[in-house]
Structures are given as structure tokens and as C-alpha cells.
Amino acid sequence: MSAEASSKHDEGAGVQTETTTHPHAHRFLRHSKSTPEPLRAPVTPFAARLGGNQEFVLDRTDPKNAAVLEDIPDAATHMTVKQALDLRGFRQSVLWKASVMEGVGTMLLVYATGWSALSPAAYPPPPDPASQSGVFSTASFLGPLVGSVISAILIAMYIFCFGAVTGGHLNPLITIATFFARLTSLPRAILYVSFQILGATLAGLLLRASYDSRDFKVGGCWLNPAEISVGSAFANEFSANLVIIFIAFGVGLDPRQRQIFGPSLGPIFVGLAVGTVAFSMAFTRPGYGGAAMNPARCFGAYVGSHFPTWHWIHWVSTFAASILHGIVYHLVPPWGGLAGQHERQLLKDEEK
Template sequence: MSVAIEANPKRDEGAGEKMETTRHRTIRHSKSVPEPLRAAHIHTTPFAARLGGNQEFVLDRADPKNAAVLEDIPDAATHMTVKQALDLRGFRQAILWKAAAVEGVGTMLLVYATDWSTLSPAAYPPPPDPASESGVFSTASFLGPLVGGVTSAIFIAMYIFCFGAVTGGHLNPLITIATFFTRLTSLPRAILYVSFQIIGASLAGLLIRASYDSREFKVGGCWLNPAEISVSSAFTNEFSASLVVLFMAFGVGLDPRQRQIFGPSLGPIFVGLAVGTTAFSMAFTRPGYGGAAMNPARCFGAYVGSSFPTWHWIHWVATIAASVFHGIVYYMVPPWGGFAGKHERQLVSDEEK
């Protein structure tokens, strides 16, 4: 997508001045943005992995005018090389630290809201009565995930809307790690985001403990009864559910072709529906299992507030494994055709004509 970097409005047009600092650089919206938005002069920091933005606000890496910005923020455009993705100079960019700090605040609020809405006593629920005709569908094992899935869908969509313009709206290490393996997020940003996500989730866990007035609780998606569920079974479910979420989140929230269909306005809603529906559908099938987390920071925060189980590693290992697998598939069949932006730029050119 071809976009231009806005110049300092106070400079004379003919004067040659130094490039603006990264802090003051902004991205001008493309002509594919609806007319009402263009008239409002909306600007945003370019970031290729902006969840729900469908890569509407990215730079064209082939445009030499964008070279200065991409030198400091390589993930402001797609198609980073491995060298660019691993460039550690990003740690010196104050804008990344600020975005990561806001990401931590958003994660804290999201974790508190979604954990609290699925909170229950630490005791494991009894299995459903085998003589009951309704089976699990009339028990707390079904109704709890149903409530949690609906509330999570709403909360996630709203928080992406709230924080997406500043951070990209990841609020989840699964999304951040996956965008790193698809080379949409640089290593410095990924490390900072995940670190602050964990910090924010930890604060949320402490707030939950203070609100519940006890640490004897469990959270939906973050518990299992070892007497009924094996760790290997939970790992398989966590890996599969994470893959489902990644493919749907990338499809509706990061695929550049989708902005021609529903744009960035509906992306966060669809991402929230994807996560909420998956969380619900993976949680009630087997008694003694709270379902897949699909957000390791969320469970990490819950365990800070309660206690850490020995099997918490599955949330992180399954997340990384799913991200690697998704990254391989993503680059085998890239959404933009694999021509380093050529196909995408041709679409914009045709639209302008």
C-alpha cells in the first residue's frame, strides 16, 4: 500500500530541512480509507501487525520516502528480512517502550475482566450425572464457559478498539509471538510487548486476589483436574485451539485483502467473536477441564493471584509451537501473493485509476 509520510506543516515547501525524528513522524492514510476519515485528517503510528487494522496503516517498503522511518521502525511495513526483524536497535526507540507500557495496561484490564467473569472456587466441580438426559449441558461445566465465551468476545473486541490505535491491540502473547514468526513484529517490540503483558497480567492477578479476598480460586481456561485429564491431552487441546484462534485472527484482523471487504472497523469485532467462540467450544466437552487458555498471560495472572500449577508450561509451549506452525503456513501461502507488496500496490494503483 502506497502512503506518504506527513511533513512538518510549518516548514516552507522549498526549504530543505532535516528529516523529522521518529517521535514526530506520522503516517498519512491511504486513498483506500473512506472519505469521512480522510476529511478528519486521522493519523496513526505505522505498525504492520495492528490487530483489526488489516494492514491499513502500513508503509510501502519499496518507497524510498519511507526509508528513514523504516530504519528506526522496521515493522512499520510488511516483508521484513530476518536481519531487520532481529535488529536490536529498536530497544532504543522510546515509542516502542511507550507502546509496550500501554499494552501492559490494556492486558491488565483485559485479564482482570475476563478472569473475574469466569472465577469460581478452587474445588473441582463434580462430573455430570450420567443418568441425566441433558448431560453436561445442564451443568456449570457448560454454563460457565458459555458466560465466559460471550463476555470474552465483547471485552476483547472493545479493548482492541480502545488500544489498537496505540499498540496494535495484541493484549495477548499468542498474538505477539505469532506476528513475530510471520515477520510482522520486530524482536525488540515482541520482547517488550510480552514482558509488559506479563507485568500487566500479574497486576491483574493481584487485583483479583484482593477483590476475591482469597487466593483459593480458579479461572476458566486455566485449570484442569489431573485425576480426570492428562497433561498431554490438555497440551493437544491448547495447541489446536491456539491454531484456530491464530488463523481466524490473522484472517479477519491482519489480512490486507479484508480491508476491501469490511476494513478495520469490523476487524476487532470478528477477532473478539473468534476468541470467545473458541474459548467456549473448547471448554465443556470433558469434565474436569476448564478449556484452552489461548492467552498465556491471562493464566499467568490468575496463578499470580492464586498459585502456580506444575503444568503451566503447556500454555507457553503450546503458544510458541502454534505460532511456529502458523508462521510456516503463513509464508507458504501469504495473503498478499508473496510478491513483496507488488500485488498490493497494484490493487491500490487500480483503485486510484
């Protein structure tokens, strides 16, 4: 066979696949039997994927995407209230599979971060007033310091690990916040939070088995009522949740940031944000383990130890912060014009 005929044969053996709007595939690369090229793995479009800054979403105005968006409306941004509340998503197997993985990821995250911040159930004594270093030489300072560094690294790694499959929420705070921002549909939000709680429950049981006792507490999930009031803890939890939501949306979901630092640094910045806020909120007041910023994590810790009467602050503050952020998100959205028309026009002009 001549070189020219061989070239034609190889060309005929190549497979050209075009961009598809199938819910299980987004982009593919051309590959040939004679000169194989690596195939880009399909990524399910999801507007609330933490990290990627909405890189893997569909265009809601494109008629070719209508069939996919009818089944999975949060595969694109700018959902209407009717689309967000559409319950047909419960029939989509892809959402159930993603939710199961959310549960697995949450279980692993809660166990790892819980174990690194675990200590005996007894409350630590207050700092010695005669000590010049005050709280900075006590376990109330050193414990959160170590735990926050470990959490920052683990959260970033877990978001990278599960982000392509589930969006990498691993936290009801992120899921609920994206729901009120109309980036996550109600069926997905319900399934995600349910499996996040289930995963955290299993993590709590593993913590109990690993510690061989129920008499422990986890950093971010305890307070001494004799030293700090529940109202004070709620104010701190609400403020910390609001900070995390704004940072997570700003660095992990804002499509404009994709043009500044790319879509791959979002998970690292989110991990750094959670670690920094967790540390800064934990050591200021003696008798307080700091803000949780993940109600499922504390739920799992209490399954393994004991449920306090004030666990409600983790959930109420989560909804309160998410609703407030959702209002701000709609008043000042991260795009220009109605339904992103201005942003798409800028992209078209840039391509030309």
C-alpha cells in the same frame, strides 16, 4: 473588508499539511482558522496492528520511508530476517510507550475476563449419568457460556481501545505469532510480552485482593489431573491456539479483507472468534476448564492463586502454534508476488 478580500484572507490562513512518513504521524487533514475542520489523529504505522487489516502501514519500496523503517522496521510489511532481529528498536521511545500501554491493556483485560470466569478452587463434580441433559445443565457448561460471551465483548472493546496505540495484541499469543510471521520486530515482541506478563501479574494480585483469598480458579486455566491428562490438555491448547491465530490473521491482519468488510470489523470478529473457541473447548470434558489461548491470562490467574506444575503447556503450545502458522504464512502469504509488487500494481491500475 470586501467579501473577495475576506475570502483571500481566509484562504491564506488555512494550513495545508501533506502526508508525512514521520513515525508518529501517518495522515492529516487540511484545516482552516476561519472554517475549522476536525483533525484526523495521527496513527503510528505498524504492520501487526490487530484490526485495520494493515491500513496504517508504510510502503517499504518508497525511498521517503527509509529513515522511519530504519528505526521501526515493522512499520511496513515484508521485513527481512535481519530487519526483524535488529536490536536498535530497543532505543525507540515509541516502542517503550506502546509496550507500557500493552501492559495496562493486558492488566485490565485479564482482570475483567478472569473475574467473570472465577470460581472456588474445588473441582466441580462430574455430570450425573442419570440426567438426560448431561453436562448441559451443569456449571461446566453454563460457566463457560457466560464467560465466553463476556470475553467476546470485552476483547473486541479492548482491541478498539488500545489498537491505535499498541496494535491491540493484549496477548502473547498474538505478539509471538506476528513475530514469526515477520510483522513484529524482535525488540517490540520482547517488550510487548514482558509488559503483558507484568500487566497480567498485577491483574492476578487484584483478583486475589478482590476475592479475598487465593483459593480460586479461572476458566480456561485449570484442569483436574484425576480426570484429564496433561498431554490431552496440551493437544487441546495447541489446536485452540492454531485456530485463533489463523482467524485473527484472516479477519484482523489480511489486507484483502479490508476491501470486503472494511478495516473496522476486525476487532469484533477476533473477539467473537476467541469467545466461540473458548466456549467450545471448555465443556466437552469434565474436569477441564478449556483452552486458555492467552498464556499471560493464566499466568496472572496463577499469581493470584497457585502455580500448577503444568503451566508450561500454555507457553509451549503458544510457540508451537506460532511457528507452524508462520511456516504456512510464508508459504501462502496474503499478497501476490514478491514483496507485494503484484498487489501494489493492482492498486495502481485501479487508481488509473
